[in-house]
Amino acid sequence: MKLFQQLLVAPAALGLMAPMAANAADLDIKGVSDYSASSEQVTSISQFQDVYPTDWAYQALSNLIERYGCVAGYPSGSYLGNRAMTRFEAAALLNACLDRITEVTDELRRLLNEFEQELAILKGRVDGLEARVGELEATQFSTTTKLVGQTSFVIGANTFGGDAVNSLDRERADEAAEYSGATTFSYDLRLNLDTSFTGKDLLRTRLRAGNFANSFNGNWSNGMGHSTVGLSSLEVASNTVDVVTIDRLWYQFPLGEEFTMTAGAKVRQDNMLAVWPSNYPAETVIDFFTYAGAPGAYNLTLGGGAGIWWDDNDSGWSISASYVSGNANLGNPNNDRSGRLQGGGIATEGAASNGTVQVAYAEDRWGAAAAYNYASSDNGAGLYAGNGTPLANAVQAMGATNSVGVSAWWAPEETGWFPSISAGWGLNSVSEAGDEENTIYESATSQSWYVGLQWEDAFVEGNVLGAAVGQPTFVTDIDYNDGDDATNDPDDRVADGNYAFELWYKFQVTDNISVTPAIFYLSRPYGENTDGGGDRFGNDGDTFNNFGGLVRTTFKF
Known part of the structure; x- marks a missing residue:
């Protein structure tokens, strides 16, 4: 009763x-x-x-x-x-x-x-769910870790044009086509193992594999000085020669309510930023367009390091500070017998140090950020071929670089004909460019910029249209060391400018599968080194360009 x-x-x-x-x-x-x-x-x-x-x-x-x-x-x-x-x-x-x-x-x-009848069905479903939960609990490899993966298949090819010649009076376009003319099919695999012990912290272990070394856009050399166009490097292209490697390994945890700490033996600069200053996606084609227009300030150095950020959710303001040593795992920072710096350690002369400070303001639909970066490019902290002209990369690899970047983004409240807009500009100053006896450069200044547009739900709900234009890092001013060689004339004119374009459309086939056809164009990817013939830096107006296309299929799981 x-x-x-x-x-x-x-x-x-x-x-x-x-x-x-x-x-x-x-x-x-x-x-x-x-x-x-x-x-x-x-x-x-x-x-x-x-x-x-x-x-x-x-x-x-x-x-x-x-x-x-x-x-x-x-x-x-x-x-x-x-x-x-x-x-x-x-x-x-x-x-x-x-x-x-x-x-x-x-x-x-x-x-x-x-x-x-309905109650019986519900009871059966509940019993089934209980059985499945029990099975999952019995077979799961960890109670604290989940796996997030992404696999990309890329089919692509390049074509080249222009009348520039190399130092052997051979046409650049013919040379590039000979050593990078085939249609290739490559893959990139990323596996994130995300572990949380408290629900607020994150231990990330990323495994990666790929085979893009000799693909249509690979920045490789045949051993005789012939190489493909570095600026055609793709955002998704990794090369581990089909071997799975540890690509990231870092731990992130809160300090109070407004501070977050990140540290790791393999942590990248962007893993320690409270805000990434762009709305233009990582689905982009050319790798340059993933650096918020400032590859110097956001050089994405990978190594051992730590960072902290303060983020006030109520006001939208954040401040991030980090340090990464690209040679943190090497124990010998001293010179070898030839006088070449071997590099190693943390905060040493050969540490490949990279320090970054960013101030950002972000709301739901727009934001802006300013960043300062110091990079000691000895042994690995400079630009790589996918972010600048050959001259810009060579200069920045020879000395300490101070870089600034300013970026902003805006997205419409509702999807429609008006796209989201992301833009950024970077300025780099290279000084103390090494021993005068070993280098011809004393100091240099370079710049970069981009504008990216993105239409959500373009033509069909769920699909995305994107386009971007910009100038990868190019030298605007350079000072040479005085010497007997006439080519070291400080009055030599710098003409390193170039443009990059990309256009892509992502078909969202299912929630986990997308297909993205894309095209890209590089107007002058060799910059001032376009002509390797009569004039040392190609100031005679010769041309060389690169047009490419690809289809990228992405699986997320």
């Missing part, structure tokens, strides 16, 4: 067992019958004139009325709570409440009968 039934039965039973309060002669049987049959039912305790909240049984009476509806009053609107109850009256009250309980039970029984 349920509790409320016990509460109802108990006083009535006591009344039935007690001596008669009145004899048969005093009892008005007809009055009791009239009370039980025709007394006015009430729906709220406030209908009783003589019941007050201060009465000791007020709450109990209220529950009987409002929850069970089995209490009636006298025609006068009174309850007469202080009046003695006869056994017959107790029996009438008990009978009314039990009748109500029976009605409720019958209603529930009818509902159960009506939805019996």
